[in-house]
Amino acid sequence: MCVCNECSKKSHARHDKVLVKELLDQQSRDLMKNLAELKSVIKPVFERKLDALKMKLANANKGYEVLEREISMCGDKLHRDIDSVVESLKSDAKKYRDEHLTELQLEITVIENKLKDIQEAMTERENLLSKSAQLLEFDADIQHFKVIPETTNFELPVFTPGQGDVKAIFGQLSSLITSVSPSYAIKRERSKKSKRIMREPYIQASVTVGERYVYDVTCASVDSVWMCGAGVFYHDYNVRLIGKNGENKETLECPINPRYIALKSPTCVVFSDDSDKTIKLWSRDLQMILVRTGDWTPKGVDVTMSGDIIVCQFKKAEVAAMHSTLSRVVRYDENGSELRIMEYCEGKRLFKLALFVAENRNFDICVSDEGKHAVVVLDKIGKMQFVYKGNIKSGKYHSFNPRGLDTDSQGNILISDYLNYTVHIIDQHGTFLHYLMRKQLKLPLGLSVDEEDKVWVGEYSNGTISVIEYLT
Secondary structure (H helix, E strand, O other): OOOOOOHOOOOOOOOOOOOHHHHHHHHHHHHHHHHHHHHHHHHHHHHHHHHHHHHHHHHHHHHHHHHHHHHHHHHHHHHHHHHHHHHHHHHHHHHHHHHHHHHHHHHHHHHHHHHHHHHHHHHHHHHOOOHHHOOOOOOOOOHHHHOOOOEEEEOOOEEEOOOHHHHHHOEEEEOOOOEEEEEEEEEEEOOOOOOOOEEEEEEEEEOOOOOOEEEEEEOOOOOEEEEEEEEOOOOOEEEEEEEOOOOEEEEOOOOOOOOEEEEOOOOOEEEEEEOOOEEEEEEEEEEEEEEEEEOOOEEEEEEEEOOOOOEEEEEEEOOOOOEEEEEEEEOOOOOOOOEEEOEEEOEEOOOOOEEEEEEOOOOOEEEOOOOOOOEEEEEOOEEEEEEOOOOOOOOHOOOOEEEEEOOOOOOOEEEEHHHOOOEEOOOOOOOOOEEEOOOOOOOOOEEEEEOEEEEEEEEEOOOOOEEEEEOO
16 A cells, blocks of 8 residues: 555645545556557558658659659660760769658658557557556656658659750759658547437528539538539639638639538648649648649549548540449548559449548548449548448438538548438448438538537538537
């Protein structure tokens, strides 16, 4: 039994008496909380960062191989009189390549060491849970694990053919350009306080936005939402921040009428531009192209907890055998570099026409597929988890027309059913849970769940965003 010597004196009253068991219980709770956060949040973010860096390393290698082939092909045309220039340029390229790959390898090593430290911390905490004597003295702080180290961004040198003398005719090799992405703290997940669906969900607010059509919405806070839409006879080349009271808080002028948007930060949105097949980053102070999708037309977008961008894409099939269009979902890092293409699983196409996409708290990727009349859910590496086809067996509806979707703090997936005027709620395993506001929503299209688990639903036909409270 641990007893303060001074406490045995009747006159001593300098601190409150605390039972050792209570201290042990509190420390155990803190360790369990730390362990859960390390397992479910911190470690997965570092693992994805490691995957991204390894992908960058592979892409850099390929890029330098292409670069050297271009230099060599140009050198072959001019033969011996420019051999010395060729070798000089290739030497510069090798120097940049060594610098580039060495830095990337160092960053990979740092992340691998971090992951090793995290694993050791997890093991240490698991072992301590059964050792009461050491538990009291253990420092449960894990703040130092929550900071992602800074990384260096590189732009590959560009070979530019020249004119004039031999060296100018052959071309110039630009320098390796670097920039640093600052370190950042890992976003804390929404607290998973246990909640249940209300017996009678209700519309807390109906926000009139001044447009006839509401295309997509993304919550900026519990009191405001970014939206894109259009009028009856015109396109609205704006993304607007709307308050719950209907106030237009901010307007961002865009080059097109956006139809799919996602939140990068409270003041910055990401949207797909099908006119030039790009994904754009847009705010009052920053307008830039983040991704070019090539032959593929971008549709729905989402920004993940780690800052990656997920994009639905489609294109017409060159040979119309089984599919007249091809569809896929692609993951990019925060700088727009391609990380993973999700198009096939076990040799079969995953999608017919992927429209909207959202990441769940367990890192699953949820996609509404208009062509399949289904929601397709993949794990973080693109492996099929399940397909939800709309609870047709219940007999309440004979079709399923999924559009916008998002997830809440419980890992539930909310899906707007466009032609049935309702929202489906399923759990993270695909089990149907509830319909929201049956027949009360007019052509629900885009939807977004805020930090208080209220769902904002854009109604396409009447220029309204309904804010629905459904958890208690």
